[in-house]
Amino acid sequence: MDLSSALGLINQNPQFSNLEANDFRYLETSPCIDNGSPELSDPDQSRSDIGGYFFNQGNPCNEILEGDINQDQSVNILDVVTLVNYFFGGVIDEDCSSLVSDLNDDGILNILDIVQLVSLILN
Secondary structure, three states: OOOOOOOOOOOOOOOEEHHHOEEEEEEEOOOOOOOOOOOOOOOOOOEEEOOOOOOOOOOOHHHHHHOOOOOOOOOHHHHHHHHHHHOOOOOOOOOOOHHHHOOOOOOOHHHHHHHHHHHHHOO
């Protein structure tokens, strides 16, 4: 069976940002960008990407929601998990981290930002 033209399959390096740090976001040269289903679009209104993370082709900091740490266009418990994971060696998008992660605007990412994020979600 020839799967070379099957939707969502590639036979090349997906070009993850940092595989060793489990950062599976794509570099801007990734062949996975805009190669998902043509019937679906990403939050930036481009064709869907292959995989669990989409590559934002616009300015990711322009229309960002306060507290949307994982930048999925929703502020919820997944953002808390992402922020907590950051303190244990996880990755936060450095381009926008000061805008979405430092919720109390003190210039430091710490437990106070987690408390502020939980408060934001519950209110």
